[in-house]
Amino acid sequence: MDHSLKSPPVTALDDTFHAMIEASRGTSPPDLAARQDSLRRLRGMLADNERRLEQAISADFGHRCAFETTIAETLFLQTELKHTLKMLPRWMAPRRIATSLQFFPARNRLIPQPLGVVGIIAPWNYPLQLTLAPAIGAIAAGNRVLIKPSELTPHFSALLRELIAAAFDPIELSVTGIEDGVAQAFAALPFDHLVFTGSTRVGRIVAEAAGRNLTPVTLELGGKSPTIVDVSADIDEAAERIAYAKLLNAGQTCIAPDYVFVPEARRDAFAGRLHGHMLRMFGTNPANGDYTSIISDRHYQRLEGLLRDAIARGAKPLSVTSPEDPAWKKLRKFPPTVVVGATAEMAIMQEEIFGPLLPVLTYRDAHEVIRFINAHDRPLALYWFGKDETARENVLARTLSGGVTINDCLLHFAQMNQPMGGVGASGIGHYHGEWGFDSFSKLKPVFYRSPFNRMKDLYPPYGASIAWIEKLLRFLS
Missing domain, CATH: 3.40.605.10 (Aldehyde Dehydrogenase; Chain A, domain 1)
Incomplete structure (x- = not known):
């Protein structure tokens, strides 16, 4: 060679x-x-x-x-x-x-x-x-x-x-x-x-x-894995589970919740509880050993850019501090941030976030959410929270994703008897x-012919007997 x-x-x-x-x-x-x-x-x-x-x-x-x-x-x-x-x-x-x-x-x-x-x-x-x-x-x-x-x-x-x-x-x-x-x-x-x-x-x-x-x-x-909080959901329970899943590995998880849809009337209550659970889990000290750093300066700067763009377009962040805070930036610990009032034209909704930023969007009708999800690339994961079985089955039937967890996040990935994989742009x-x-x-198919098999009856020259064999084959087909 x-x-x-x-x-x-x-x-x-x-x-x-x-x-x-x-x-x-x-x-x-x-x-x-x-x-x-x-x-x-x-x-x-x-x-x-x-x-x-x-x-x-x-x-x-x-x-x-x-x-x-x-x-x-x-x-x-x-x-x-x-x-x-x-x-x-x-x-x-x-x-x-x-x-x-x-x-x-x-x-x-x-x-x-x-x-x-x-x-x-x-x-x-x-x-x-x-x-x-x-x-x-x-x-x-x-x-x-x-x-x-x-x-x-x-x-x-x-x-x-x-x-x-x-x-x-x-x-x-x-x-x-x-x-x-x-x-x-x-x-x-x-x-x-x-x-x-x-x-x-x-x-x-x-x-x-x-x-x-x-x-x-x-x-x-990867891609943008959506989370839907149904009107029937317990918003405090949903907020706690979503906060944990989003901040595991500081959001650097391919199946992390990428954005959340909540009923319009419950947006502020949900965002407040989500932020409260983030604070309870990880506190306000960047040196907290439970909280993971961002992998590189380049990735940290990318997240800063997404947040700046969202704020410039009218979003309101809920966070303990700015990501430019020297104490956090020195350790490459990006502050967990809820982005309230996110809209589709923001950069944060255009690319996979892969960090501890969580946009919160609102809806009045569940059909809006399904239309939004189906207008974009097939996600690697989808999460749904609620108690209404009809609403749940409607989302499962009308959306396509790599996998789904109901009333929690991430856990479908850990099932050894279930496949892990994406669909379309997600894998x-x-x-x-x-x-x-x-x-x-x-998985090689092998056919073992029996010595008693009468396939020889189908060989040429075709005589008069072929007619009844053809009828038999049609019957068995």
Whole structure:
């Protein structure tokens, strides 16, 4: 292979990828014991290095609440590993498929097989969970996995690379560097499947690069996930749950509530209670260890710009202080802010917020809300609060989103027996649990002909008997 025009990191990437390809094509797929061994090594690596991983992630953020890393990343992965290890024998088994009457007594089977080499381009916001959750599904399906971490998490990326290298052969599971040029070269490789988690804008670039190789993709993107507070809702309960979901990881969550629709007459009451719950949870001190920093100065400045634009267009912020407050800005802690009186033309309603800003919009008729949601890109998540079952079912029937949680937020993502994935601009494909196993497998249909089957009666030359056979086939069809 001629590496003369490639940088050392890209050369190393090529070498690792091609070694994985050769191994996946040249050896038998890993059996159940081998896959379980890989998953147990991954589980042991997480358990033995939980504190180091937590510290590395916090160093990348400036400050990351330790408990948030535990519940949203480490424990999530341990739960998925436990579930996968338990269910893997059943997932791997050939699946019986019904056989049409005209082919009896033959059999159909669906046989799961590894695709080969799966690539994962990981994001920065939940760097551990969103790197290893798809890897768990890919490993369970018998694939070799190559991971490209985010350049915004250099401490975590270096540690993950070290830990994976110590626990796995590089042709089983490997982590690339984050140097310039690696991301572009990674997306251009002819993987058997490619997973990308990140923005819709970059997702389009990744999909275009993968398309040149006809590589199937799973795109976990984002967008503006709406929250609807119905007239039948308990507004204090809704405000508390929305505040928590919005401020987890300081709003840097792809399925965070992005904006809230409330009945016009209850706007001020709702906004006040929402702000009150934010204060109760995180207080007024930017040094509060429960509150996570914004990942970078650039992202902090982007959020400042969204808020300035909203204020200039007439919105009223509810916050403990301005994001320009030096005490908050020094720590890159963006003050939790309710944006009251948000309107569709504001920049804050034009792009995914990905931070602790929550616009509150109003409605008089629930049909207005549905029309608004359907006039925009399909969201990754939708949240509905209320007690009116008819209103709830109307929203579920008339909107399309990646997933929904009723009377809370985020929790549909944590269901191991439910798929996680977007629709349209918010993503393509699914993973989690058996859905991940199936996404990273070729479910190969196999037909087993019986020696007693009379298909030979259909062979030419066609004689007089073909007429009654045709009638029989029409009857059975």
